[in-house]
């Protein structure tokens with residue numbers, strides 16, 4: 001089955017990363033997650049939504065067209081699991097835009113910075129093992145390796161000193177040059 005993501009024929013030159021509050025942003029986050037975790041990776045069947053979504057804060061990376069936010073191309077969600085302890089999950093970037101625009105990196109920065117601004121003292125994630133190197137480079141450490149959803153994962157913790165607070169109204173805007181072929 002072909003993943004249900006409209007193709008991106010070009011690399012947009014500007015992105016915004018922010019809490020997804022508008023209905024269209026949340027709907028596109030949900031659609032992107034389904035495309036990545038159901039259609040592409042086949043980790044879930046039909047929907048990857050779960051009880052955590054009721055409490056989690058979704059974050060969106062939005063590609064701009066002519067300077068205006070236009071399409072969600074990346075997402076992650078964060079939620080508090082105990083006093084001060086937060087988890088990030090469902091990190092996903094449109095497959096046509098991976099490795100070319102720092103979208104995943106900026107989503108991770110926004111996720112941890114947003115949680116810090118809300119009192120986070122420990123930030124954890126179950127990271128698919130193939131992505132552990134990306135997180136190590138961003139000042140995360142592996143606590144242990146585990147199997148989750150039938151796939152190898154690292155339980156990882158962020159070094160919070162590497163992540164400045166980001167308030168609710170913070171929007172990261174980053175222009176990008178395409179990676180040389």
Ligand SMILES: CC(C)(COP(=O)(O)OP(=O)(O)OC[C@H]1O[C@@H](n2cnc3c(N)ncnc32)[C@H](O)[C@@H]1OP(=O)(O)O)[C@@H](O)C(=O)NCCC(=O)NCCS
Pocket residue numbers: 036090091092093094097098099100101102103104105106126127128131133134137176177178179180
């Ligand atoms: C994991 C994932 C979210 C990463 O997103 P991403 O947008 O590709 O991440 P980034 O672009 O920030 O970083 C990826 C690589 O591209 C490089 N890169 C990004 N933009 C670049 C640019 N303009 N020029 C040169 N290199 C660039 C980064 O250095 C990094 O290199 P590395 O592979 O050596 O670490 C994405 O691959 C994805 O959605 N995977 C499928 C879903 C998934 O596995 N989710 C589970 C996450 S635990």
